[in-house]
Amino acid sequence: MITQPSLYSRVAVSLLALALSGFVNLAGRAQDIAGGASVFLASAEVEAKLGKGIFTPAPNRAHAPKHFEKKTVARSVRAAHPQRPTTTTTTAGNTQTTNNGGDSGSRPLESTRPLGGPARRVMVAEDYNKQGDAFFDAGQYDKAVESYQQALRLQANYPEAYVNLGETYFNLGRYDEAITVEKQAIQLKPDLVAAYRALGHAYLKLDRSAEAIDALKRALNLVANDSEARTALSLAYYDQGVAAYNAGKYDDAVAAYQQAVSLKPDYADAQNNLGDAYRRLNKFAEAAEAYKQAVRLKPDSVDAYSDLSQTYDKLGKYPEAAEAYKQVIRLKPDDAEANNNMGYALGKTKRWPEAIVAFQRAIQLKPDYAEAYSNLGWAYNNIGNFNAALEPLKKSIQLKPDLPEGHFNIGVTSFHLLKKEEALAAFQKTIELKPDWPAAQNNLGVAYGNLGKWKQAIAAHKEAVKLKPDYGGAYYNLGVDYLRIGDKKAAAEQYQKLRTLNPNNANVLYTLIYNKPAPANKP
Template sequence: MRICIRAGILTTVLLIRPQAQTADSASDKDYRAGMNAMQNGDSASAAQDFRRAIAANPRNADAQNALGQLLLQQHKASEAVEHLRAVTRLKPSLAIAHLYLGQALSQNGTTDEAVSEFRITVRLAPNQAQAHEALARALVSQQKTSEALVEMSKAVELAPNQPEYHDELGSLQAQSKAYSAAEDQFRAALSLNSSYEPALLHLGVALLQDGKLADAKAALESASQLSPDDGLAHYYLGNVLEGVQNSGSALKEYKDAVKLLPDFMPLRTRLGVLAQRTGDITTAIECFRAVVAAQPNDPEAHNNLGLALLQSGKADEAIPEMETAIRYAPKDSSYRNNLGAAYLQKSDFDAAIDQYKKGLAISP
């Protein structure tokens, strides 16, 4: 799930100590210069100003926070953590400081620490929807879906007019196969913002998984029209069209999706299988070669490529792919039988019989 980085800057009291007034005044001046640079879109100058402010007074929580957020927005999470952690030390009861630190830790891949910070945020600000939302996202990363559902439900309760929250709650419910509840949340999101494409996409996917193909088709068509560059909308619409036996239109959607998501291998596999089934062997081979290149240890990828090559009369090319599939999955009898069929195409009957016997030994 995505992590939203808010652009706002924490409002804190400047820590001016009488015995260090000159240094603190210099720190404040650099901090204000950094804020002006930020407002003018000059992030490089802002970073320099914030660093000078911190050098003059490491206890300047405003400067530490501002630099931390700037680094976070620049996806420099590791460096951001250092400064945002300083804010939580200086202002341990400031909930939003823990929220920003949690976001930086999440971006840095330290999910367990992020969860701890988000729990502190929820404890300090139990009525802040964003705190519960952030905790829910981090819990999903820990595969704690049940607890994430509780937190996301609380976020929706506290901020019922946020379509994004309904969408995220619906996504969690769909993952738990509570499709009716998920559909209700996606529809609630769309009632708040009818052009919110993620909810349309997710509604379509939930309806597809719930077997409601006609409704799924309508939702996914709307999603792909609203966001024609969303490859997943085309992919799932292709799934629906396959389900209603409209292979020609499904192929078109998959081909559109591949242009947008060339590295999404489940899509390549799905397009390859459908192309093979409808006689477009060239496309099938192209897809399966891409999958094999991306997933060289996947026996099914090699088997699919081998079958497509065999269907095009290229038994000599098919055999090495099928042998590779067997090497990775020696107990799959179907791979042995497919290799036997390849030898039959070459009229190598002894080799074919040998493979069929080995297949029967695995699955009598």
């Protein structure tokens, strides 16, 4: 989910091949991936003309607990109040109703008749329970409490009345009292599903997810297809996942969110959070699957599509990332970051004209978007339009002087425009801002070499291979540097290191050192 522009921008970095000029009798040069004759200029991740973009992962934003959304519940045990059969007799003009059975030991109805008056019915526990039901259904919860309490005074072993009283307490926000009476119901009737369900609801309201899970699991053990209990249990696991995630316990969060979605497969928010937890564990393939479920269930979720697109970025699935960003933009067309990020993904798939349009749109939406200006320059560099690249790149560092990628790309552009001093200054600034960037150290060495400053070039290329020991392009350049100062032995040492890293470039360097082709048995 993109929430802060600086955290979600992709700043694309040109890794266009730079040629060391001024070589005498050193015409052979390494081939870049694009096939041009030049020296490798490779990033810490890839050696390619396409370039390197900074991928800033999404921040570890906190997950929010859902809590139990129900403010009120419907009564669970209406069916627990059966009508008792009665008989009516008429004697000497007087009508008398008699109870022929009881409910849970309810006291039988009595008939009293004041002298000279009609018979008067006496209410028993069941009647008060039914009266409570009527008050409950009318939303008169205080009166319902009085009726249920009266039922329990008349009949203490009445579990259904305890359940109803607990649910009334729930609707009044008296969750601790609800827990107490639901436990009493369970004590009286251990197989009463409604009591376990109501107990779980009350625990959820108090954020006591572990106890809620226990109660709701017991309900499902009794009635496996109780949809209300399943939904509540899914929520309980969701909140457990939230707590684990926010505590940095991502494995526990995954386990809890998996339980939530197994109980409620259409739980889009749980799927999205599951993706977040996987992503924190660097399990990007699993994260992508979870996010795909989230967008399937909730196709209008900007957050889910944003998370999915960033995960595709991490997997290097740039066509899929571009399509996901298109969905973000469909839902939120004025999202500058999404337009910029889509441009980055399009660039990584070499769809440069589309990338340029996306970067321009990002700048239109956010005129002070330094990263988008840098990316626009990166795109122009990759289509060979270096004059067009220079203006947005200068704008990027004007807006954000400490943006290393902007300075790096200016160095690339300046090199191709044969502005050697400007290229050197740009790479020096890049290193000042980001000294641990292998590609920038390599380019700095190239810039020094272009000005004939070979000792400085050697120092920069040594730093590049120190930062990235498998950096074939930098080893090649270092070998060339040593040749330029007449140190053939040191150049040969670079050849030996390069043999396993890049046999083709090793052959070229061998020819430069010995003025003859590499032997057939040499790589």
